[in-house]
Amino acid sequence: MIIPRKKNYKKAFRRYWQLYLMVLPAIIAVFIFHYIPIYGVQIAFRDYRPSKGIWGSAWVGLKYFIRFVNYPNFWRIIKNTLSITLYSLTTFPLAIILALMLNEVRNVKYKKFVQMVSYAPHFVSTVVVCSMVMLFTNYSNGLFNNIRAALGMDRIDIITNPDFFVPIHVWSGVWQGLGWGTIIYIAALSSISTEMIEAARIDGASRLQVIWYVNIPCILPTVVIMLILRMGNLLSVGFEKIFLLQNSLNISASRVISTYVYEVGIGGGQYSYSAAIGLFNNVISVIMVVFTNMIAKKISNVGLW
């Protein structure tokens, strides 16, 4: 006879009270700092007037969402945003590959050196990264064009070409974040039992085979989680970097959601409108995450829930 397992919370509490206690501080902190202010979400549904406060401002429902969707450049800024994030998504495996490569290095000093060098770009500010991009892609005396000229090729316009905007944005981001992104994978790799690896080697596996059959499966859960979380950033492209890289000639590719929000939000003081756009973004992000999570669970049984 199968005894149905009822969710008896009183019993659970008695048994697991220590676990609940351990998660309590985090719950309290998050409740205070995130849930208490969360009433502010409704700014997106009201015509916010500071003098009336959030609760006192008129309810306008979906007015600002509709306005956003009807914005003539709506599809263009979504397309530009997605171009950047989807292109960036294709560089997702690079951090994993680099972590795997680093993990294989025998010489500890060399390994540490490469790691340190790869982490350093993370600390370089966006402003400097963009300055360097501008300097290196300069038509008359930039590094790339100088090399081209030395090889006998024509100088080309790089940063003023809208078609190059997405790659430049993404690859400069890769330079900045690749090394830092390996940290979590290296930590995961360091937890793989050496016995497993030795066993595989004894069975005659080559280095590549060990990576493929041992390393990768062991860090797969981490990879899946990172991918799911990454999908939540599909509409997030920061405005600071765009402002630094854009010019009149690449505007068609460089206007994204966040630059528009900045112009109407901080620039135009339209709290409700910018809140609505932000909420719109977030809803889509959540949908993406939940959707990806579903697929991930089906395929690999790893997920957020």
Add this chain to the structure above:
Amino acid sequence: MPKSRTDRIFDTINNLLLFLLTLAFIYPLYFIVIASVSEPYAVATGKVFYLPEGLSWDAYKNVFENKQIWVGYRNTIFYTVLGTVYNLILTIPAAYTLSKRKLPGRTIIMTFFFITMYFGGGMIPAFLLRKSLNLINTPWVLIINSGVSCWNLIVTRQFFENNIPDDLYEAAEIDGASELGMFFRIALPLSGSILAVMTLFYAVGHWNSYYSALLYVNKQKYYPLQLVLRNILISNQNTMATIDTLSIDADALAVAAQRAYIAEAMKYAVIFIASAPLLIAYPFVQKYFVKGVMTGSIKG
């Protein structure tokens, strides 16, 4: 295990590829170093490639002349240390709890945290809350600001789930260990690497932050380093815009013009000033990864 021939080929290719990659990383970093001590106009016109042009330490001098820098360093160290400890105390036990699949209510708690990743009240309610808690303009607002990063929480939880097999817990339970006991005696000792990673992530997060300070702190004595540097940089760039030129003497004008000129090189110098302590401290943290490896290998 003796190295086979394929092994050696693999190593050679691996090391070679890594070397090329390192060059790609290193050149821009090197460029930042030489740009920070070069003559700003040479940098701006692309004349700086391998060596500094017109060596000058003015950019650094300019930044360090500002006594605020030391206040900034002191504050940031304070915020980072206390803030990271606070974050870890909140995050690690919570992640451990959430890693127990059998725990009733796990999904609810997970969703509770997850929602905060994407939905928030915005800048205004956040400010009002901190004001009502009397946190504005105190050092505490920057320490308890972030609390728990849901992202870090998920990653840590994943680590606990993945790397510590259930049979270890089952064995300990039979021996009569409590949940807390298992956490301290089984999970923590085996989590060296994730603890190191989370410490790193939270610490660097605190170190690099300035936006919260911008909004919640207006007393200079509480400014973190990044805010001080950012102010110095921006205001140097804008020097000419804020001066009323008619009532000023030629010397002051020269000072102002010099400031705007140096601002270019200062951009690069600031990177070092801001991150040097971290880059120096990093190798000491790095050994915990190695430790993690040793404690991470599990018998059975």
Add this chain to the structure above:
Amino acid sequence: MKKLLSFVLSLVMVVSALPLTVSAGSDYFTIKDFYPVVDANKEVTLRVVVYQSADQADASEIWFWKWLKEVCNINVEVEQYSNRAEIKNLMFGTGELPDLILNMAVNTREIVNYGVEEEMLLKIDEYMEEYMPNLYAIYQKHPEYQKNMLAPDGHQYSLGNLGDKINYSKLSRVFINQTWLKEANLETPKTLDEFIDMLRVFKQREDCEVPMGGGFDAISPGLAILTALGYVTTQPNGGSVCLRNGKVVLPYGDREIYGEYLKIMNTLYTEELISHDYYTLETPQVRAIAANNATGILAETPYLSSPETFTNWWSMLPLTSAWNDTPVWPDNAHYLSSGIFCIGANTEYPELCCALGDMLFNETGIIYWLLGPQKDSEDLLDFMGGWIVDESGNYDFVDLHTDTTGMYGNSGYTYRMKKVGALTGYICGITGENIARRMCEMASIEYKGFTEWDMTHPDHHYQASLEENVGPYLTEQFPPIVFFDMDTAARITELNTLIGDYWKAESANFITGRRSLTDEELNKYFDQLDSLGFQELLSYYVDYYEDYQATK
């Protein structure tokens, strides 16, 4: 009985509306000389938000706030911010306004939104007659000064400069390399054709990196061409509303003439008379080229890039062309600003705040705000050394000569920021000669006045060139301070995000030759602008100007 009652009531109303006295203060403060002093038995605290510039020290180290406490009996809680945009957003968004908002560049949109609509800013004009005698007197004499500051509802919500004195350092400027000019045996060009020919001659020089220096976002020299076509504008890329032959236009949508502008710029681009990197150049690069004496045109104050060779540069003459026979130059030479001094509407002490603002319009008052008291004054509070002045009105600070720490860098400006004043310069209140004269009066020196430019002084040198060459041609421009109501302002912002992107991208494409400059293509361009709402955008400015002219 009813009639008597209503008579008495109206009498009472009339009497209570009369000003009681001419600014003797209020029930909690009195005016002593030129500053308010809170009564000894009262506790007044003002919350102040003020912009903090580069060198500005913490408020606790600045004389002005100390003086307010010690001498005026006003406690101040000063909050200094260097990031105006976000802080204003937060401040207005939460409705938590301080008593005084100083130097935060409150723009006209914010004045309309938060002053007129939300009523969060004090209507300063309501307190002016009673509590601001200095400013009131100035406005009585010159009502046109106040006109600039009035919001659409007829109230004044902020203080700024009056727009009275001419200050050549505020003019738009384009300078020509005089050495190159002389070596080419040329005169300063008077027509557009002469100007372009001059550039061609410059190009022949071996040391020439680019004849016309500057870029779209970096010290743009475009004003030379735009004024030649008759646009009285200060925005060198043609992106702002301006006047042409008295008509309101947005240059980038001007069907008549903008095509010609594009053709001229395209010529300059293809002949490499402007940089190939025109659209990616950044300010340091432009300055570097100027500093190396490798360019013939510079659209910025010369000593900023070349402190040693500033004498090499002299202003251009406004040009005439086939489309414009009167040389014009935008007249933005007057100190005029708005939004520098605002008062929160919920303040408990509106009268006191207004009195403090009035100090800025009193000759001695503004000296105290910005420069502090003179040497040996009691008001120094033993905190600093004070200033001294010579007969030309040049002042100096005593402490600069006794300071051993070098923290002021021997700069009077730095000293003011670190020790003395609350504001970063003459951005609010009265300006100019009155102050110099007053300083001499205070020091009992005979003021000789400003006689002539000192050509060895980098700042005087370029202003002298502006006075000589463009001074005679200054033409009235579109009003610089513009108030739109909330909905119109929102609509304009929206239209600008659409239209702004389009005209910038297409103009760049035309100028660099990526899009051909045929009449057909130009018509397509203008038609597309119309379909994006250009005419609507223009109409807002046309209507505004009509109203402005009508009430002159």
